[in-house]
């Protein structure tokens with residue numbers, strides 16, 4: 001039996017948490033205060049890509065601390081931020097990088113950069129955005145405006161004006177929005193995460209690229225959840241070979257420390273000048289040192305090949321589970337970002353899995369999301385899928 005978890009105390013009631021207090025972690029496992037071990041298929045919602053207690057993360061933290069600089073502000077340059085920016089540009093496309101502290105902040109910055117680019121190249125009036133049904137880009141006022149979740153938006157209206165929604169796959173609808181000449185940028189997650197683990201078809205990404213070029217709008221890929229190795233490529237858009245103008249990153253970037261980034265292509269970068277955007281903490285020497293160590297580890301072709309191998313193992317296990325359980329409609333995703341689509345609510349299955357010793361997280365009402373550390377093993381995947389199968393039967 002687990003020891004009783006600490007109560008919420010003075011924390012605001014914003015998270016619906018089970019009565020569970022986590023105390024420590026190692027690789028793909030976490031332990032509660034009663035010493036019970038859980039296999040972690042959430043990785044803190046696609047964050048701890050190298051697992052808990054990663055020697056890479058720990059080594060980078062220790063070496064940064066030994067230099068004594070945790071934070072300096074952006075009044076001055078520090079080497080780790082420059083190094084990490086170079087790694088991200090080398091792995092994606094020529095341009096420059098802005099560092100911030102979360103996914104929502106990265107998307108907010110990308111919106112500002114798109115408006116600066118559009119204002120500089122086309123003048124006023126080109127300030128709108130196109131986002132997609134099923135999207136999740138964050139919970140700040142700009143990103144909430146581009147997030148297709150009525151329950152998240154409605155209590156806080158009005159959000160930022162000027163976002164038009166289109167359906168994924170509806171090329172004509174996007175074209176109609178762009179043809180008025182008022183759209184600065186189109187934003188899309190290459191694999192929709194919160195919206196149910198839905199990879200966007202490569203031909204649609206390439207149609208968006210064509211439309212943005214034709215109508216002089218920017219293409220923003222939100223790689224906050226699907227980026228940095230999660231799908232078996234460094235960035236998910238590399239499966240489709242469609243290159244964006246702006247790319248946003250966050251979750252796994254600093255191994256669990258809070259960090260976000262925007263990579264802006266040269267033509268966008270050229271329109272930015274000092275004072276256009278800033279944040280006090282962005283790209284500090286501690287987080288950037290960890291970001292560089294994590295990115296270097298993940299960008300290794302052998303590491304990415306291993307993620308692809310594990311992704312194939314996971315999907316074949318999920319498909320055979322789907323074949324045995326009438327409750328599973330389908331399996332979606334790429335690499336180690338998979339969704340088990342059920343015939344009913346995912347929440348009871350998530351609870352039953354936790355009671356069985358496996359942590360998973362829903363993605364929308366009826367999808368069980370599986371985003372384990374990228375360092376998981378085949379045996380751990382099999383163990384987790386056995387627990388999940390029992391949870392499907394029990395719930």
Ligand SMILES: Cc1ncc(COP(=O)(O)O)c(C=O)c1O
Nearest residue numbers: 102103104136137138193224225
């Ligand atoms: C695709 C995507 N974009 C943006 C965000 C927002 O990131 P954060 O929670 O760090 O603000 C998330 C978070 O889940 C996400 O999955």
